[in-house]
Amino acid sequence: MNAHELNGKRVVIWGAGMEGQAAATFIMENAKPATVDFIDDKSSPEDEKNAILARADIVIKSPGVSLYKPEVQALLARGVSVTSLLNLWLAQPHTAKIIGITGSKGKSTTSSLLLHVLHAAGCKVALCGNIGTPVTAINLQETEIAIVETSSYQAATLSQPCDIGLVTALYPEHLDWHGSVKTYYADKLNLLTHSHTKIATPQVISAAMEHHLTLAPDTLFMTKHDFHAEGTTLFESGQAIGSLDNPYLLRAHNLANVYAVLSIVRALGKDVGAALSAMADFKGLPHRQQELGVKDGLLYVNDSLSTTPQSAIAAMAAYAGRPLTLIAGGFDRGIDYAPLVIYLINRPHIFVVCLGESGARIFGSLRYLGMTGVAMAATMDEAVLIARLHTSTSINGGGVVLLSPAAPSYGLFKDYAERGESFKKASGV
Structure with missing residues (x-):
């Protein structure tokens, strides 16, 4: 669904936080709906909220509103379109490469490290999404590569394509929103369903199989034959490609993030060795170790x-x-x-x-x-x-x-x- 499909429709924005406010601004700038109503689970009286939803044609749902809430499921059963700001943003005409990154662990570090190495390579690159910058803050017409850190909430409703999708890890999380571990994993993996190039770590493959979830046959499975480290030396397909001179990234869990970033760099056709060199001065994230x-x-x-x-x-x-x-x-x-x-x-x-x-x-x-x-x-x-x-x-x-x-x-x-x-x-x- 693109912004023009909102024209003449009764639109409801569900959620009054940062995402809801960004959605309102995006609609004002890109569409002409018949009406726009706002509801919020914390502040809207229940009878008022239900009345607004009853007359909605399209609902733009903030990520914090569970897809599995009875009210949302009732809307879908009634044929009401329930979408997200992320979908509307991705549906804009653009030539930017979109990289979606999700995972129970590692997505923030991987996203930030990828931003770091692509900046060093001279790319016009931006990072947005769950990391704190609304997607609509990024102009896709002026960006070569957009990295979208994607929460499970956002991945669950994703319907627009990404050029590259990566799932870093799957561990039980957000069960209050998704309802079960299997549903949570499936919602995370929906990012790969809507990505042209699909990348998953070995842990993701194992977790998916454990819960009888199937990954697409064209998914690229990261293995030690792709990238691995011996001391500070990194190898690609058995060939040494350089040294990782960053003690923070040499920690075992961060090496998995390094391999993920290099896999994306390779998928983009960029210089893997140069990306590795650029990692030397990566400082890590605030509040992450x-x-x-x-x-x-x-x-x-x-x-x-x-x-x-x-x-x-x-x-x-x-x-x-x-x-x-x-x-x-x-x-x-x-x-x-x-x-x-x-x-x-x-x-x-x-x-x-x-x-x-x-x-x-x-x-x-x-x-x-x-x-x-x-x-x-x-x-x-x-x-x-x-x-x-x-x-x-x-x-x-x-x-x-x-x-x-x-x-x-x-x-x-x-x-x-x-x-x-x-x-x-x-x-x-």
Whole structure:
């Protein structure tokens, strides 16, 4: 659906946040609907919302509104078109290459690293989407390559094509929105369905097969035969292509992001060796394993972007061998914390401070299994104070206090950024 198809229609924008506001601006500039109404689940009275939806021809749904809400399903059953700002934006005439990147883990780092290397190559490239910049802030007529970090919410309703689609990882997440793990995975994989060049990591293939989901036969499966590292030397198809002189990216979980970026660079027909060289000065993302500094012998690491057990495990693994206290927990989406609990039970030297609803679940599981090095905290200040008291400063280069929540921030903080800033303030570094 393109903007002209809104002309003369009764349009409803569902969601009053950044995406809804961007949708309103886009419609004003590109279409002439008969009416435009706004509804929001938090502020619109239920009877008013239902009355507006009852007369809608087209609904532009913000990502936070679940596709599986009964009201949305009723609209679809009635034949009402339910679309997204992303679809309207992609439907514009353009010559830009569109690269969609999604995944339960790694999509932000991969998207930002790809932006970094394409900038270095002299491309007119922009990054938008779930990373914080609305897609409509990017003029596709003036852009050579647009990288769209795509959430599972956005991928679920995607109907317009991308030139390249990448899925970095699949782990259970956002079950309150998608309803089940299988549906969540299928919605993520919808990005590949609507991409001309499809790229998936080995972990994605395994997770899809486990839930009886089929990937298209033309999907490019990344393997060690494509890219792999031996020390700092990277190999493509068995041939050395250069050195990765960036300790941050040489961490095991970040190497997967490096391989993904190089796979996209290759698909674009760009110089893979030059891209590898450009990675040397990539600094990483704020709130993603961000080393804030050392105070009183303790290194404080802000990994507030972590919302899954797997991302927290990856963050802890980066500091293996050092005394470590993990601060974890937040909003409870009902995901399975068994992988995190098992990891921690097998590493009793790690002290754990738990926050929030999911933190209470983690705390209960660890105590039930006999772990004593675990505590609950009511606030970030209290969590950091407890961590400071339980982390050694004199072994193997000093201890690490790691905020890697394995959960969203809702309920305790406005967003991951506020959570990360709260940790930084409490640490005093």
